Amino acid sequence: MEIDTNLFVIAPNNSGSTLLRNLIAANGCLSLPMEGQHAPGFAGPSSRGTRTRLIWASREKWIETFSDPAKYDWGRSQAAWYAQATRPDEGRQRTKAVFVTSSPPFLLAVDQIRKHFRNPRFVFLVRNPYAAIEGIIRRADQQPLGPDDDIVEVAARHMLRCLREQAGNIDAHRDVSVSLTYEQLCASPAAAARCIDGLVPEIGGLDFNRSVPVKGMPASPIIDRNAEQIARLTRAQIAQAARVLEADRDLLTRFGY
Template sequence: MQGTRIRAVLRESTGNLWRELKIAFTPVPKPKKWVFIVGCYNSGTTLLAELMGRHPDISAMPTEGHFVTDQFVKDFDIGLPRMWVDREDLFRLTESDSGPDVIRIKKEWGMRLDLSKPVLLEKSPPNSARTRWLQKHFENAHFIGLVRNGYAVAEGISRKGNPKHIKDGWPIDRSARQWARGNEVLDQDSEYLKHFTWVKYEDLTGNPQSTLDQLAEFLGLQPFPALPEDEAFRIHERKDSVKDLNAVSIEKLTAEQIDTINEIAGDCLERFGYERLGGRQT
């Protein structure tokens, strides 16, 4: 038994040493632009990153950047998967904050990027809370804020918390607050950003080619290559063509849950142009 533990410790130590060597010999990325896709969980950020990574001038991280650096708090590690607003104090960073090792983050991300490309793209929903810090430390940073119907997002956050991460899933009130507060923080901080644009999930899924070409213009790039019709994309647990899944999610909500979302996130829904739904009949 003791020998098994010793071997496990040795494997971990060897893995850590190899990782540190890789970081040490990875050059610091120096792209023409860093691009950050930010927005609430379950808003389509993975889909958008997958689509944007097809541009010949863009190298996109194959996973969320906050998972592959030891410099940021991870929501899963503190028992708050998909729920960073519950500990906003641990995630929020502005240009006046210090702490994370910027060079190390760039190297950790650089190990997973094609550094020959002029544009490097990263997406992590918790980065919605640290856009101002990222702008200060990442050259020519451009931010794409992705927003999706709050009813569908709240349903998705609650559903995806169960059973793998949170027993019985997140209560709908906390999921709605994550959507509303997360977008509020991003909206407020966007006023300090030099290069920021909003994109709606509904526009992306309704006309992905047009949306991508608008983003190419925002980034000063040539238009995106034409998307093959009905191509399937693997997004987390499903593989499907690009389509708006809002109705599927909203259909799962009860009248009481809709009332709760309206109470917590109603103002934010209206801020982003989403119509309030009727819940409990009175």
């Protein structure tokens, strides 16, 4: 089946992109069982391949890698994705197919994606940075830290840069996108679904009142996990992260944080 629309969920890591992608895919869209950057045949830098893991926006040299058009072959990636894509209800007939994918580092390549994909659409998603930072700290042993790096500062610097880049994406691509927060998605799934339906009417009516698996966890309905994650941070860690994040208070205020 010919792909009519390519829908990209664009979000920093640890911010709900897998949850939202799986919710959209469960409504009959073509998708992959993993992030696009990790699918066999993807021709471009990935957070695993570059060993930048969850902190790929914390250093300028890494940002340059993920932003460089010369590092990607979007045609090859597209062909590989489409060849592997499946949907949960093969019996459902559609006159127009929608392919949905996500990969956090694509936040740095939205201009390229828009240029190389047919009828591109974007859902720009953000989350309370303290919750996202906690998820990175919890996996500190997996991150490529230097001898003088502090995981809290690095994670906060990474998230602040991601939010800056996301603000730029939202401003530059309003005509082909909608923007949501993780908190809005959790508090009002039906409203979030209607918002995306308006962007991609070809989907034919999203239903987010369903259970989906996320990253190996059993399928469950949407649950806001911010409070439990932020509660794992110590007061010292919160204060340390705040010193980094408050360098751009206007940005945090823009997103309601």
